[in-house]
Amino acid sequence: NAGVTQTPKFRVLKTGQSMTLLCAQDMNHEYMYWYRQDPGMGLRLIHYSVGEGTTAKGEVPDGYNVSRLKKQNFLLGLESAAPSQTSVYFCASSSRGETQYFGPGTRLLVL
Amino acid sequence: AQSVTQPDIHITVSEGASLELRCNYSYGATPYLFWYVQSPGQGLQLLLKYFSGDTLVQGIKGFEAEFKRSQSSFNLRKPSVHWSDAAEYFCAVSTGTASKLTFGTGTRLQVTL
Numbered sequence: 001n002a003g004v005t006q007t008p009k010f011r012v013l014k015t016g017q018s019m020t021l022l023c024a025q026d027m028n029h030e031y032m033y034w035y036r037q038d039p040g041m042g043l044r045l046i047h048y049s050v051g052e053g054t055t056a057k058g059e060v061p062d063g064y065n066v067s068r069l070k071k072q073n074f075l076l077g078l079e080s081a082a083p084s085q086t087s088v089y090f091c092a093s094s095s096r097g098e099t100q101y102f103g104p105g106t107r108l109l110v111l
Numbered sequence: 112a113q114s115v116t117q118p119d120i121h122i123t124v125s126e127g128a129s130l131e132l133r134c135n136y137s138y139g140a141t142p143y144l145f146w147y148v149q150s151p152g153q154g155l156q157l158l159l160k161y162f163s164g165d166t167l168v169q170g171i172k173g174f175e176a177e178f179k180r181s182q183s184s185f186n187l188r189k190p191s192v193h194w195s196d197a198a199e200y201f202c203a204v205s206t207g208t209a210s211k212l213t214f215g216t217g218t219r220l221q222v223t224l
């Protein structure tokens with residue numbers, strides 16, 4: 001039982017490049033979330049999903065897209081990376097109305 | 112909209128001393144409240160949570176927190192801090208919609224020997 005895993009752990013991009021971050025959970029959770037963490041700002045919600053095939057915007061969705069084609073996976077895409085997207089990205093999952101469990105994070109540096 | 116305030120950005124305590132980390136929230140309905148801990152370079156680990164019932168909740172690693180509705184607070188406490196408690200601590204409130212979390216900006220705890 002791995003819990004929540006994230007791929008990759010670290011990535012460097014050039015401005016304008018695209019990439020996809022993968023989150024996988026093996027707890028059969030309905031809900032999944034993507035957050036970004038920046039110094040002095042805590043974690044902010046980017047997008048979330050309440051079930052397979054559904055997604056919704058969070059607090060800071062601009063510049064990101066997501067997809068949830070399978071219940072266990074939640075993908076975060078950056079179509080054209082910008083330096084402002086340099087951050088640490090965390091994925092989380094939960095059962096309905098329950099505690100969120102977090103992955104180990106992905107560090108992204110956009111040059 | 113809900114919000115969480117952690118007024119202390121950085122706290123330093125001596126090993127063996129008591130600890131209290133402050134958290135105030137703003138939310139119109141009955142809140143679900145959480146404390147998470149993050150060690151350097153790691154993800155977030157749940158310390159404890161309050162959903163309902165007893166307002167004093169016990170968590171892992173000897174931590175506890177008390178929900179005070181009249182003060183809109185959910186302060187985290189530990190009677191005797193260990194050097195391994197040095198980390199960043201986040202308070203969060205969950206809304207009723209999709210259990211989304213709103214986090215405070217965190218309190219970094221330093222423990223001196």
